[in-house]
Structure formats: C-alpha cells, structure tokens
Amino acid sequence: MTDGMPKTEVVAAGGIKVTFGAVKALDGVDLTIHAGECVGLVGHNGAGKSTIVNVINGSLTPHAGTVSYGGDAGQHGISAARANGIRCVFQELSLCPNLTVSENVRIMHEDLKGWNWRSRALALIKAQLKEIFPGHDIDCDSTIDDLSIAERQMVEIAISFAGIGPRPKLVILDEPTSSLDAGLAAQLMAYVRRFVAEGGSVLLISHILGEILSTSDRIVVMKDGRVVADRVAFEFNSRSLVEAMGSVVREREWQRSTAMKAGSSVLSMSPRRGHGLAFEAYRGEIVGLAGLGGHGQTEALLELYLSRNSNWWAARRRETAFVAGDRSLNGTFALWSILKNLSITSLGELSSRGMIDRSREDRLGEDWKKRIEIRTPDMQNRILSLSGGNQQKVLFARALATAAGIVLMDDPMRGVDVGTKQEVYEILRTEAMSGRTFIWYSTEMDEIRLCDRVYVFREGAIVAELVRDDITEKNILAASFSEEKAA
Numbered sequence: 001m002t003d004g005m006p007k008t009e010v011v012a013a014g015g016i017k018v019t020f021g022a023v024k025a026l027d028g029v030d031l032t033i034h035a036g037e038c039v040g041l042v043g044h045n046g047a048g049k050s051t052i053v054n055v056i057n058g059s060l061t062p063h064a065g066t067v068s069y070g071g072d073a074g075q076h077g078i079s080a081a082r083a084n085g086i087r088c089v090f091q092e093l094s095l096c097p098n099l100t101v102s103e104n105v106r107i108m109h110e111d112l113k114g115w116n117w118r119s120r121a122l123a124l125i126k127a128q129l130k131e132i133f134p135g136h137d138i139d140c141d142s143t144i145d146d147l148s149i150a151e152r153q154m155v156e157i158a159i160s161f162a163g164i165g166p167r168p169k170l171v172i173l174d175e176p177t178s179s180l181d182a183g184l185a186a187q188l189m190a191y192v193r194r195f196v197a198e199g200g201s202v203l204l205i206s207h208i209l210g211e212i213l214s215t216s217d218r219i220v221v222m223k224d225g226r227v228v229a230d231r232v233a234f235e236f237n238s239r240s241l242v243e244a245m246g247s248v249v250r251e252r253e254w255q256r257s258t259a260m261k262a263g264s265s266v267l268s269m270s271p272r273r274g275h276g277l278a279f280e281a282y283r284g285e286i287v288g289l290a291g292l293g294g295h296g297q298t299e300a301l302l303e304l305y306l307s308r309n310s311n312w313w314a315a316r317r318r319e320t321a322f323v324a325g326d327r328s329l330n331g332t333f334a335l336w337s338i339l340k341n342l343s344i345t346s347l348g349e350l351s352s353r354g355m356i357d358r359s360r361e362d363r364l365g366e367d368w369k370k371r372i373e374i375r376t377p378d379m380q381n382r383i384l385s386l387s388g389g390n391q392q393k394v395l396f397a398r399a400l401a402t403a404a405g406i407v408l409m410d411d412p413m414r415g416v417d418v419g420t421k422q423e424v425y426e427i428l429r430t431e432a433m434s435g436r437t438f439i440w441y442s443t444e445m446d447e448i449r450l451c452d453r454v455y456v457f458r459e460g461a462i463v464a465e466l467v468r469d470d471i472t473e474k475n476i477l478a479a480s481f482s483e484e485k486a487a
C-alpha cells in the first residue's frame with residue numbers, strides 16, 4: 001500500500017463479541033481492512049480467526065459490535081457482504097462435490113446465466129486458474145469429487161478471485177495453502193501481491209508464518225478471542241510473531257535417529273508404476289514423503305496401509321495407524337463427540353471382557369487434551385464445535401494413542417498452530433526413539449527437513465532417496481523436477 005495516500009475502508013468490524021455456550025470465541029475484536037492492503041491474521045488454534053471471518057463475510061451475526069462495508073454500517077449479512085465485493089475461501093472447502101468445476105463457478109457467480117453459461121463459466125475459471133497457478137493441469141470438466149484436495153483448494157481460490165463485471169474488493173483466504181505444495185503456495189502468494197498492487201485487498205490467515213511475513217502489509221495477532229497486536233508487517237519477525245501468539249520459541253537441537261536401516265525393514269513396497277526406487281522403512285525411523293503435491297504420496301500411504309491390513313487378522317492386531325489428510329472427508333465422525341473421535345482406534349486397549357472402561361476412556365481424553373492442548377471446555381462436546389486446527393489435533397491424538405508400531409501420516413499438520421506443531425514434533429521424535437516408525441507425507445519443507453530419510457515422488461514413482469544432511473530444499477526440488485537423481 002502506498003504511504004501518504006488516503007485509505008479507503010473496505011470493511012470495519014468494531015467491538016465484536018461472539019459466544020458459543022461457555023466459549024467466548026470473540027471478546028471485543030476490532031479489525032479494519034483498507035483497499036490495496038494484504039492483512040495477515042495469525043493466532044493459535046481456537047483464537048477466533050475463522051469466527052471473525054464469518055462475522056465479516058456476513059454468515060454469523062455477532063452478539064455485540066458493528067460491521068460496516070465501505071463505511072456503511074446499515075447492512076449486514078451474506079448478501080450485503082457479497083454486494084460489497086467480499087469473497088471468502090473457507091478453511092473447510094465448500095465446493096459442491098457432485099458438481100463439475102464450471103457448475104460450481106455458476107453457483108458462486110449468479111450473473112452467469114442464460115444461453116451458453118457453461119462455456120462462459122469454463123472460460124472464466126480456466127483464465128483465472130491460469131493467472132494464479134500458471135502451468136496447472138486441472139481438468140475443468142471434472143466433477144469436484146474427482147479432484148485431489150490441493151486441486152479443490154486451487155479451484156475454490158480461483159472462483160473467489162474471478163470477477164464478472166467488477167472484481168472482488170476483498171478476498172478472505174482462510175489457510176489457503178494448507179494443502180498446496182511449496183511451488184503452488186509461492187504462485188498464490190505472488191498473485192496476492194499483484195491483486196493488492198492493483199487496489200484489491202486480501203485477509204490472509206495462515207499458520208505458515210513465512211508466507212504471512214513475506215506477503216502481508218500489516219499483521220494482526222489474535223489470542224483467546226482478542227486482538228493482541230496490529231502492526232505493519234516489517235515490525236515482526238518469526239520469533240516475535242510466535243511470542244505475540246503466546247507460544248514459546250524452542251531452540252532445541254533436533255536429533256535425528258541413529259538407528260536408521262537397522263535390522264530388517266518393518267514396511268516395504270516394490271517400485272511404484274514399475275520404475276523408480278523401492279520403499280523401505282525401519283524400526284524407529286521417521287521417513288518423509290516429499291515431492292510436488294499430488295504425485296502419488298497419498299496413494300502410496302494408502303497402499304502401505306492396505307498392505308498391512310489385507311486380512312482380518314492383520315487388521316485386528318492394529319499394528320498400523322493412519323492420520324487422514326482430508327479431515328472432513330475421511331477423518332472426523334461429524335456427529336460424534338471429541339472423545340469418541342479420539343478413542344475409536346483404542347477401544348481394544350480400553351476394554352475388558354468386551355466392555356469399554358469409561359473412566360479409562362475419559363483419562364485417555366484428558367491426557368491428550370493436556371498434551372497437545374485441545375481447546376475445549378468438555379471432551380464430550382461435538383467434534384465440529386472445535387476449530388479446524390483443534391479437530392486436526394484430535395486426529396493426530398487418535399493415531400498416537402494407539403499401540404500401533406507404524407504410523408502413516410497424510411499431511412497431518414494441516415491447520416495446526418506453530419506452538420502445537422513444536423509439541424507434536426517432539427512427541428514424534430520421542431516415540432520414534434522408543435521404536436515407533438513414522439511415514440510422513442508433508443507439503444511443508446520445514447517438516448520434511450525433520451525426517452531421518454526422505455523419498456521424493458514424481459509422477460507416482462519414487463525418484464530419489466535423500467538421507468540426513470542431503471535432505472535440503474535444493475535436492476528435493478531438483479529430484480521433483482528432473483529425471484536425474486539430485487546431487
């Protein structure tokens with residue numbers, strides 16, 4: 001944003017309060033966004049970020065406070081927000097899964113009607129996808145169900161930025177890169193800067209502090225339903241941001257396993273697609289799956305899981321646990337409590353004579369609630385009462401609470417805040433040292449660097465194996481793009 005120019009207010013929220021039962025989700029929040037600025041919004045899981053987004057986009061009426069669009073406080077609601085050029089990409093993606101990409105475009109853009117709307121919708125989304133993610137290979141005739149989670153995220157982002165007639169004034173991006181690999185995330189951040197330079201505004205919510213620091217003009221920090229800092233971005237660095245959020249920066253040295261490739265492998269898979277390298281994992285290792293998103297990592301995890309649970313007896317022994325990547329599709333039981341979602345895979349250990357011991361189940365819940373700070377007043381509350389990141393923590397606890405020796409993880413930290421991530425990394429390392437094996441697909445380079453050994457995927461096959469100090473961004477990118485193994 002240009003200094004000295006008068007600021008045009010796009011939206012202003014003042015003194016916003018929202019409560020859900022006993023939980024004060026927002027406790028007097030002020031947030032103003034001007035034209036031509038990208039505002040970064042950060043805070044721990046459950047701080048209230050998605051709730052203030054829902055107030056701004058008109059889908060939630062606050063219990064106290066005012067919202068004004070373009071200086072006019074006389075209107076509120078979804079239609080008012082939309083009429084004032086406000087669009088939102090939600091954390092839990094909201095496209096209709098049984099419709100095609102262009103049909104979803106039509107739902108979001110009511111003006112696309114009359115003869116030939118399909119081809120106009122198709123042209124619009126193709127152009128917008130190309131502008132934000134040049135080189136993408138999404139088939140826009142596909143049904144949403146047939147797209148990967150990253151592709152769905154890309155389509156939803158493109159639909160929100162696309163404009164028929166006037167372009168959107170403010171696009172709210174709630175964790176837009178949580179399923180995108182580093183290359184796609186960089187393309188999106190570059191586009192956000194272009195959009196803002198042309199006078200648009202963006203509210204960017206992310207737990208990846210690097211992209212908040214590099215993309216935002218101003219950063220707002222929330223903690224426990226309040227705004228605790230609101231300053232120009234260059235006044236922050238990673239450390240001060242983490243501290244403002246109320247977390248402690250850990251300087252502890254990361255210890256890699258010394259027991260790599262010891263004994264015989266506990267998990268193996270022959271070369272995928274008939275070429276490339278075979279996969280092997282050993283007791284006590286953290287093995288990373290890297291490469292561009294959608295190049296076979298999730299499929300490989302599923303194959304490994306099925307190979308371990310191919311018959312009734314193997315499944316009954318529950319030697320392998322799985323943390324699903326797409327929590328709303330195949331992770332959470334939406335109608336169940338938080339505790340039931342956590343304990344479902346540990347019922348064998350929690351039962352005696354075929355009966356579940358409720359007090360042991362409660363203790364398991366309380367133990368994990370404390371260990372990774374699941375923010376809820378009561379573990380009996382429904383899982384959907386939790387913020388997105390807190391739901392993700394429950395899925396993680398579900399796998400770790402089992403006695404399974406092998407844990408397969410499909411990008412398990414999506415939406416988890418930095419403070420909790422540090423706790424979880426330490427739990428992973430401690431558990432690996434006690435003999436558990438983790439297979440970890442991550443779209444975050446910082447997490448891949450924590451692994452003992454990494455397999456890089458390209459076009460469904462494993463094209464490189466990197467060990468310890470060779471696990472660098474440069475080597476991973478080189479292997480992701482080239483036929484040659486990285487040096």
Ligand SMILES: Nc1ncnc2c1ncn2[C@@H]1O[C@H](COP(=O)(O)OP(=O)(O)OP(=O)(O)O)[C@@H](O)[C@H]1O
Pocket residue numbers: 020023024025043044045046047048049050051052091375376384385386387388389390415417
């Ligand atoms: N529908 C709901 N019912 C009950 N509690 C809710 C509901 N929606 C949100 N909450 C509570 O409000 C608080 C704020 O949640 P919110 O989703 O805004 O957090 P957030 O900062 O977006 O977190 P995350 O980083 O995990 O997405 C949390 O304690 C959450 O459990």
